[in-house]
Amino acid sequence: MNNDLSVGIVVFPGSNCDHDTIAAISSLGAKPVVLDYRLHSLPVLDRVILPGGFSYGDYLRSGALAAAAPIMDAVEQAAADGLPVLGICNGFQILCERGLLPGTLLPNPSGEFICQWQAVRVASESPLFTGLDQGRVLRLPIAHHEGSYRVAQGQLAELFERGQIFLQYSDAEGQLHGLTNPNGSVANIAGVQNRNVVGLMPHPERAMAAYLGSRDGWDLLASWLGMGENAVC
Amino acid sequence: MLTYQDVGLSAREDQEIVRLLGRRPNELELGLFGALWSEHCSYKSSKNLLAQLPHQGQFVVQGPGGNAGVVQLSADWDIAFKIESHNHPSFVEPLQGAATGVGGILRDIVAMGARPIAIADILKFGTDEKAPGLLHRVVEGIGAYGNAIGIPNVTGSLGFSAVYDANPLVNVLAVGMRRHGLHVGADGARPESVLILIGQGTGRDGIHGASLLASQDFGAETEEMRPTVQVGDPFMGKLLMEATLAIVDQGLADAVQDLGAAGLTSSTAELAYASSVGVVVDVSKVICREQNMNPYEIMLSETQERMLLSVPKKNLAAVLEILTWYEVPYAEIGRVVAGDFLRVVAESQVLAELPTSVLVGGCPRLPVTHDVWIWDGDQPAALEKTRLELTWGYQVIGHPDCRDRSSVYQRYDSMIGLRTVWGPEHDVAVMHIEKGSPGLCVAVTAPARWAALDSYAGGIGAVAAALSLVATQGAVPLGITDGINAGNPENSEPHRKMAALIQGIGKAAEIFEVPVTGGNVSLHNETEGQAIWPTAAIGVVARHPNPEQPIADAPPYAGTRILVLNPPGKPDLGGSVLAEILGHPGSYPVLDVGAIQHSLHFLAEIISQAKNVGLLACRAVGIGGLFVAVAKSLITKTPMALGAHLVLAEDADARFVFNEMAGQWVLFVEPDFKPFWDQVFETHGVSVIDIGLVTDSPELMITAGRAITWPLIDLWRAYRKGGVRDVR
Amino acid sequence: MTQFRLTFLVGLKEGILDPAGQATRNVLQNMGYQADDVRIGKWIQVVVSAKTEDQALTIGQEIGQRLLSNPVMEYFEVTVQAYE
């Protein structure tokens, strides 16, 4: 039990996974702190999450308008100072738009929104996710219209070399192939990290209980909170 | 000079207006009448028919009349729910028409003070070359709005027929929850309160949408009357929803009304009428998005994402603070006064003043004459004994009405909100409410082919089918909402079919003791004389006893017995998919409603003790009959490892496996409990027959005299892709 | 047959709500710009084969109408250039 861990959750206008993320963080025994996008500075926090869901209606480009919101200056500063920042789905898009993570998320090649259960494989061990072994396969929901991860030409090898690729879309056995790539992301990439900043397309906050279809989101978030297997139930 | 025809009224209605007012209305007033006396707003052709529906029930908190019905789920929570149609707008502009349909029904739920937790979409499309494109864009629109505003789409229904070629149907059900005991609606406005219009700036969008577009048949000349298309803005919709719910939660508004058809006119007039007060609306205060809008345009604009609040003066500051926080534009546009009128002013100049008793309550309704109820359509003979054929299995499960829907529902976010225990991949949705609380079971049906043949019997069947679905979970139905879609009510045949359909729904609701708490009527779904089938979309919400552990809808292991609960004594293919394939539609059979009612009670009782009687899984028989119900239980499992062997009486034929008579269930039962089930007729008075067992060979085999085998992989292919597989 | 580049500008008709433009305007204003009336449309380039520039333009009018714009809500302009 770690009641003292406070996790900021940034709410932009239009954000719609904020409630789910707050519920997930509370159920893990940490303290969610709602952060309004108009803030110019952050309170003292242990972690920050940019939750999923259509900030500013996803207008112009997903994440672009939120990336220009006042609070993002403070988030950028805090990230530079080493505060762990997690972007989920739209939060991932915002971090890319802001330049805190490499690459960008383009519309799915089908031109359609996609919502389904998806296996993802932990591509590399990360100090941000203690106890989450490389090769571990998680079952998590994805739900997005712009999830096709792309990087500038020549950047991909570098990302792999530096271990910045965190999650990849896979099959239930952890195999990577085209058939398990739901959105045309380069190298099946579902999540990337840049030092203490990480972004992922799947929604761990929706996979917190067996009755919702999976508890793997619990494991992922618990590990990011540094609670490992010891999280409260 | 504007005439009554210009606003879609008849000469008789025009005379009635003059008689009731004691004077001629001015142009603006005539425009207001045109909107509120339209079919869409006044329900003039259907209201007397709808009066037949039972509205009372032990769980009803609010019946028809408000923006949505409300039923009690638990000691803590009420459920608001309603179906709304957006058929005409979706044909004109499929993406925006469907999107604004979702936005509109969500605002109805919010206007009841409830937080939306689920949507479901009921769609009917044609079979011509335009249909796939329309479907694609309608689904895009429903997803665009629902996904962005963040309400999961948890179930739905999709059907096809050439009768929908020029009149596709887009009905959307929304469900919301609010604290039990909270009362919010349009009926609480008190004199001295301030009227605040919040949300999107008013533009010329959709002017005449209600009176003309939705209340007339389509034809070449309506092309020219297309109003400016309304564009949905789910982003504003989200801000509006959050702000409204915050205001309602703090009890700061005495009345809330969304702006839908006929915009400011209907919302102000209906709020005044429901609250028995007068209202003064100053059009010069309305925030306009476009320049030089005249009072007529401002009063009739159907710009989306707007809501009307009536706020007592003492709460004004707090309300404005909330609106500012959420960055929702607002304007004080008027006030509530004692009286019974809608007065429209521009600063000090009075532009219109009409008694709401005339404007809202005065529209002459079509009387219900006796002959409306007499069904005289031809009743084609039932299909004679038909030997089961291999190809029919593939044809039926590959029929557009039975096929896999994942390509549609994967475009909807079905999981946001952390409540979706069962989503669109199941026949019913199961929603979690909170730890320790009963859950919610939501199901929709729209079996149009049945009502096409016999609207009355089909109406009964539609309700029975919807209740059969929630019964598979042992859930207690709390209420029904119905979306009626029909042709031109001025033509005798569509009118009588609609009447029979409503009567059938009412009859079923009465027998099964489930109230109809609200719904929608969409008429004039008729193009160049071709009317759609009378089509009822039925939505049911039910109390789920144990949402964290739904009763499965597929067998867990080989050896499981397969039973049918309430098999029809005389199976009849009338109205089924197979009958259509065979070109011999027949007539929808008369159902034994007593036996169905009995079976519904039995299921409720037995599921509460499922473990004690070895009940492992349960699925309602629906479109495609028993065959499709069993096949879907097998092919939707991953991996597809279990099969079934059905052993039927020698003289059992296609009628037994493909009939679509509502109120039958497939039960999967542990073999050890066979003695209990063998005696269930004696002990419980319901009929149950054992038709076979689950095997570990991935095929469906039916022995009825001779044996026929369908490899599951082939059934799966037909289910996924349609068409007939080659005979092996 | 020669190749030509068609350039389409597709915009929302007068009076049609542009929610994306509205949201973008608000953000620009919050960033401190005196921006107003933002309208977001599409810019589409297509290379077509045709005998003459005129014919290419006719094709452009046709596909602009039939596919690249939604005549219920949008208008478009098309221009043609030689393509090499």
Added chain:
Amino acid sequence: MTQFRLTFLVGLKEGILDPAGQATRNVLQNMGYQADDVRIGKWIQVVVSAKTEDQALTIGQEIGQRLLSNPVMEYFEVTVQAYE
């Protein structure tokens, strides 16, 4: 201060796959057109207040860079016109 209309054309950089463009090309070809190389970008119009046309263009460069395009994948051009 005078008002100016800025017009932005935003496109995907050379070498970046344009799935929407590709899909549109395929549809055009299925419709029987000899169409090729379809690129879909944005056409954005913004009205800004500035002292001079030059200043308006500077603002245009700035908001094109900061908000209206994503420099990782997109390029943009901006032009300015008087607005009345």
